[in-house]
Amino acid sequence: MHTLEGKQLEGDVINLLSRYTPAELLCNEAFVQLGGCGEFVKNRLHCMLTLRQDSCFDPVQKRQILCTQFSVEDPAVLGLSEDGQDCACACGLFDYIADTQKSLVGRFTDIRIQGQNAAMGLDLTARRNLELTETLRSGERRGSLLWVLDRTGTSMGKRLLKGWLEQPLISPARIMERLDAVEQLCKKSAVQMELSEILRQVYDLERLMTRVMYKTATPRDLKSLSVTALQLPALKAQLELVSDSKLLARLNNHISTLEAVSDLVEKAIVEEPPITVKDGGVIKDGFHPDLDQLRSLMGGGSDLIAQIEQRERESTGIKGLKIGFNRVFGYYLEVTKSYYDLVPAHYIRKQTLANCERFITEELKNAENTILGAKEKALRMEAELFAQVRDFLAGQLAQVQETAVSVAAVDVLCSFAKVAQENNYTKPEIAIDGVIDIKDGRHPVVEQVLQEEVFVPNDVYLDQKGSRMAIITGPNMSGKSTYMRQVALITLMAQIGSFVPARYAKISVVDQIFTRVGASDDLAAGQSTFMVEMSEVSAILKYATKHSLVILDEVGRGTSTFDGVSIARAVAEYIANSRLIGCKTLFATHYHELIALEHSVEGVRNLSIAVKKHGDSIRFLRKIVPGGVDDSYGIDVAKLAGLPPRVVTRAKELLKELESQAPVRQEQLPQDGQISFAVVSRDQIADRLRKTHLDELSDRECRELLEDLVQLAQA
Numbered sequence: 001m002h003t004l005e006g007k008q009l010e011g012d013v014i015n016l017l018s019r020y021t022p023a024e025l026l027c028n029e030a031f032v033q034l035g036g037c038g039e040f041v042k043n044r045l046h047c048m049l050t051l052r053q054d055s056c057f058d059p060v061q062k063r064q065i066l067c068t069q070f071s072v073e074d075p076a077v078l079g080l081s082e083d084g085q086d087c088a089c090a091c092g093l094f095d096y097i098a099d100t101q102k103s104l105v106g107r108f109t110d111i112r113i114q115g116q117n118a119a120m121g122l123d124l125t126a127r128r129n130l131e132l133t134e135t136l137r138s139g140e141r142r143g144s145l146l147w148v149l150d151r152t153g154t155s156m157g158k159r160l161l162k163g164w165l166e167q168p169l170i171s172p173a174r175i176m177e178r179l180d181a182v183e184q185l186c187k188k189s190a191v192q193m194e195l196s197e198i199l200r201q202v203y204d205l206e207r208l209m210t211r212v213m214y215k216t217a218t219p220r221d222l223k224s225l226s227v228t229a230l231q232l233p234a235l236k237a238q239l240e241l242v243s244d245s246k247l248l249a250r251l252n253n254h255i256s257t258l259e260a261v262s263d264l265v266e267k268a269i270v271e272e273p274p275i276t277v278k279d280g281g282v283i284k285d286g287f288h289p290d291l292d293q294l295r296s297l298m299g300g301g302s303d304l305i306a307q308i309e310q311r312e313r314e315s316t317g318i319k320g321l322k323i324g325f326n327r328v329f330g331y332y333l334e335v336t337k338s339y340y341d342l343v344p345a346h347y348i349r350k351q352t353l354a355n356c357e358r359f360i361t362e363e364l365k366n367a368e369n370t371i372l373g374a375k376e377k378a379l380r381m382e383a384e385l386f387a388q389v390r391d392f393l394a395g396q397l398a399q400v401q402e403t404a405v406s407v408a409a410v411d412v413l414c415s416f417a418k419v420a421q422e423n424n425y426t427k428p429e430i431a432i433d434g435v436i437d438i439k440d441g442r443h444p445v446v447e448q449v450l451q452e453e454v455f456v457p458n459d460v461y462l463d464q465k466g467s468r469m470a471i472i473t474g475p476n477m478s479g480k481s482t483y484m485r486q487v488a489l490i491t492l493m494a495q496i497g498s499f500v501p502a503r504y505a506k507i508s509v510v511d512q513i514f515t516r517v518g519a520s521d522d523l524a525a526g527q528s529t530f531m532v533e534m535s536e537v538s539a540i541l542k543y544a545t546k547h548s549l550v551i552l553d554e555v556g557r558g559t560s561t562f563d564g565v566s567i568a569r570a571v572a573e574y575i576a577n578s579r580l581i582g583c584k585t586l587f588a589t590h591y592h593e594l595i596a597l598e599h600s601v602e603g604v605r606n607l608s609i610a611v612k613k614h615g616d617s618i619r620f621l622r623k624i625v626p627g628g629v630d631d632s633y634g635i636d637v638a639k640l641a642g643l644p645p646r647v648v649t650r651a652k653e654l655l656k657e658l659e660s661q662a663p664v665r666q667e668q669l670p671q672d673g674q675i676s677f678a679v680v681s682r683d684q685i686a687d688r689l690r691k692t693h694l695d696e697l698s699d700r701e702c703r704e705l706l707e708d709l710v711q712l713a714q715a
Contacts, residue, residue, distance in 0.1 A: 014040045018124045019166050024048040026096055028057060052092060059084075062091035069094055069108065078111055086113055107213045109398040119167035120495055121512035121543075125536055129515040129551075130488055131445070132165045145489060148444050149498060151418045153199035156206055156404055157411025164412060168495035170509050172430050178413065178497020181245040183427055185417035186499075191241045192417050198235050199411050203228045205404035212393050219273035219282045222389060225400075226265035229258035232403070239410065248413070254406040256399050260392075268389045277386045280379045288385055294378040301371035305331065308364060318342050323364070331368045332358040416498045423448075425499035428490075429506040434464035436491060436510075436549070436584060440503035443486035444493065447501065456622035457503070460487050462584040464546060467605055469576045469585040471594050473629050474609030476637050479622045480588040481517065483609075484551045487586060488513050491549055510584070512548040514540045516555060530558030537571055541581070548583040550575060554590060565591040576601050595628030634692070647702050654706070658689065 014037060017025070025047055032038045032051070041049055055061055059075070066075045066087070080087040090111060097108075128136055135143040146165055152158050169175045185192040203224040211217040212225075232255060239252035268287050285292060309323045318339040325331050329350050335343055336356045347359035393400075419425065423444075440457035447455035456479075461467055472480050490500045494507040516536045537555060544550055555571055556564030568591050575581045582603070587594075597604045606628035610621040613636075635655060639648045692705060 010034060010036055013037050015121070015123045017041065017045055018127070019122075021045065022047050024050055026050050026052055026092055028052060028054050030054075050096070052096065056095045057088040057092040059087040059091050062095050063087070065094045065098065066090055070111070079113055080111075107210075107397060109401065118170070120170050120492070120510065121548075122166065122168070122492075123512075123514070123539070125539075126488075126513050126515045127166060129517050130485060130492070130513070132492075133162055143445060143449060145445060145493075148423075148448055149415065149419055149493075151196075151415040152411045153196055153414075154202050154408065154411050155204040156202075156408035157199070157415065159206075160405075160408040161412045161415065164496045165492075168492050169497070170495065170511055172432060172509055175430050175495055175497055175509070177245075177247040178416075179427055179430070179494075179499070181242075181247040181413045182416045182420060182497065182499060184242045184245040184248060185414060186420055188242055189417075189421065191238050192414055195235065195238050195410065195414050196418065198231050198238065199407070199414065201227065201231050202235075202407060202411075205400055205407070209393075209397055209400050209404070212390055213397065215387075215390065217390055217393075218275055219269055219277055219386065220275060222265050222386075222393065223269055223271075223273055225258075225393065226262045226269070229262035229265075232257045232407075235407070235410070248410070251406040251409055254402050255410075256403045258396070258400065258403060261396055261400070264389060264392060268385065277383050278379070280382050283382045283385050288381070291378060291381050291385065294374045294381065297374040298371065298378060301367075301374070304367050304371070308367060312361075316342050316344055324358075329358065329360070330372070331364050332360055333364065334358050413497070420499035423501060425501055426503060426505060428494040428500050428502075430494065431506055431508045434508050434547075434584075435506055436460065436462045436487070436508055437506040438487065438490055438500075438502050438504070441486055441490055441505070442501040443482050444489055444501045446482055446486070458483055458486075458622075458624040460586075460624075462487075462549075462586075464578070464582060464584065466603055468578070468582055468603035469572065469587055469597075469601075470605055470607045471572070471597060471628065472586060472588040472607045472609070472624075473590070473592060473595060475611060475620070475634070476590075477620065477640065479609055479620060481553055483624055484553065484586040484588060485515075488515065488549060488551050510547055510549040511545055512543070513551070514544055514548060515551040515553075516540060517551070517553040533558050534567075541571070541574060544575070544581050544583050546578070546582045548581075550583055550585040552585065552587045552589075554588060557590065565593050569594055569597070572597055572604070573601055576603050578603065592628065598628070634689075643702060647706070650706060655689065 013034070017037075017040065022045075025041060025045075027049065029051065032049075041047065063075055066078065066080070067073060070078055072078060075081075075087050075090070078090075080090060094108070122132075127133075131144045133144050133146045134141055141147050146162060149165070150158060150161055152161055169178075185195075205225070205228060208217065208221050208225050208228075211221055236252055236255055236257065239248055239255075243249040243252065268283055270282060270284050273282050283291060285295065305323050309321065312323075312333060313319060313321045318335055320336050320339060322334050323331055324334055332350055333347065334356050335358075340357065343357075343359065347361060349357060350360055351358040438460045441460060442455050442457050460470075460483075462470065472483070474480055486501075490502060490505060491507055491510055492513065493500045494505065495509060500507075516533065533555070537552075540550055540552075552571070552575075556566075556568040558564070559567070568589055572585075572587055572594060575583065575585050575587075576597075595606050598606045606626065607624050608627055608629045610623040610625045611629075612619045612621055635648060635651050638651065643651075
């Protein structure tokens with residue numbers, strides 16, 4: 001259970017809901033009226049909204065529900081405040097369960113409270129832009145960070161890994177525990193491989209127990225529980241070999257062998273049970289004497305019928321007499337026409353056919369009742385015995401749940417170790433001094449999907465003093481966005497307890513990661529508007545702290561040049577100001593005027609993407625180097641993007657004309673550090689070119705642009 005409060009309540013609620021994507025949401029009328037929350041649930045979340053009266057959430061009226069549920073005298077024992085929101089939410093939840101699903105009340109054995117500061121803050125925008133669990137463009141799992149890190153062997157592990165990705169830790173001690181566990185598994189790779197092999201034979205305990213509690217579990221579900229329980233002793237034995245890790249040792253202590261589960265199921269359920277219990281054949285012979293007796297009678301039915309048949313032949317002299325069975329008459333005696341005169345008087349005629357007659361006798365009817373009655377009783381008893389086994393397993397819920405959670409965690413840690421070994425990851429150093437120092441860092445996803453190119457690693461150094469903000473300049477398609485995202489992803493990976501793609505990494509824990517990316521980038525969905533861009537920037541300025549990591553990509557490009565560069569500079573100055581925010585920031589921009597911030601704003605430094613130019617062609621080196629660049633190589637990028645040669649040639653001609661007409665830009669800023677637009681401004685044509693991104697234009701749009709430029713030049 002999460003508790004939320006503070007200045008960004010509405011945003012936190014939306015982020016929390018998007019993280020869990022619930023199927024049903026319980027709330028009161030006040031929640032619906034909470035600004036954007038109601039709209040988000042309606043338009044984005046698409047879940048059932050169940051309105052409850054305020055009295056349902058009243059901890060004074062409903063506290064007894066919690067006391068009864070968890071067998072306590074006071075909710076405070078559960079860690080709930082007597083009249084706080086956490087207690088109110090818990091009361092509302094269990095009141096609803098009691099009203100709608102009484103049979104499931106016993107399933108809930110524990111309640112945990114997670115405050116808003118228990119995990120790294122990742123708003124919906126950041127999770128989408130960083131493509132943690134799916135890609136934005138196609139919505140596919142392939143190409144996401146989850147796709148790279150998931151080598152889990154169980155369904156429980158897959159779900160937990162997704163949860164860890166969306167809720168990175170902010171406690172250095174807990175992060176180090178996970179990293180130490182992964183290190184142990186890497187050092188003892190034979191143990192890790194054996195654990196992975198065992199985990200592949202473990203079924204989904206959480207889902208199986210849900211079906212047990214709902215009384216919908218099948219015989220095969222119970223067998224799956226037993227198969228899983230039988231793997232646990234071997235799992236625990238392997239974990240003993242890596243007990244130097246405090247976390248792995250603790251997880252091992254919370255894993256039960258579930259002997260009671262496996263013992264009962266192995267005694268009660270056949271090795272290969274049918275899908276359902278209705279047709280029998282589920283309970284093993286020897287499990288219950290009464291069932292064995294009924295089965296013996298059922299199995300002996302054919303012998304009984306054969307004895308009656310032989311006896312009737314001898315007593316009547318009808319050599320061709322035989323006993324048959326159909327669903328209409330049951331068992332019957334069949335006599336051909338040639339023996340009609342030998343039929344005894346006590347035979348009761350049931351059916352006349354062309355060549356024979358069918359009869360029954362009192363003895364045959366009694367035998368039929370005995371045989372068929374035994375089958376019905378056996379089926380009924382099997383169903384009762386199966387229900388008893390299932391109910392016993394339901395009583396093991398708490399133990400199974402605790403085991404399931406720990407097994408899932410072991411699975412994720414093994415996955416981290418395997419990925420680290422396969423991809424040459426390194427154990428990050430976790431710090432609290434505000435420094436992020438990465439040597440030869442790589443984008444975890446991009447390096448996996450590159451077909452022919454070799455990924456070029458890069459360094460980054462950010463702190464909360466002289467290198468708070470990096471202004472990154474360079475041409476489009478050169479790798480600025482990839483570089484910024486890899487820094488964010490490496491930081492996030494470290495805080496979930498994973499090794500990272502780098503030669504060395506020192507990561508100071510960040511409390512939040514914010515992203516603002518452009519509409520044309522691979523990681524964005526749809527086409528962004530200037531209003532959306534400004535709304536996202538506004539949220540960053542409002543909620544970021546000095547311990548946050550901010551990724552800003554091309555802020556201000558959705559408006560005119562002067563407006564855009566003004567906004568971009570103002571945003572950069574605000575974030576870099578240690579009295580306002582002062583957090584670690586990567587700021588990619590095509591506004592070369594921002595390069596001057598390195599000399600006027602404390603904590604800002606310039607980085608750029610190295611480019612090698614050969615005559616009329618350029619090659620992106622994908623390498624981050626110190627210093628800024630004042631050439632966007634826009635026409636060169638347009639050429640690489642496939643613009644017709646005629647358009648490229650004409651664009652070069654126009655650019656030369658404009659550059660010859662433009663005033664010389666002064667490199668020095670005025671004393672106050674502000675940009676003098678009288679110095680850096682150009683004419684209207686230069687303004688149009690500066691805000692034009694050729695890689696975003698169609699052929700028709702390029703032609704229209706050139707026509708506009710010609711008209712401006714003629715004017």
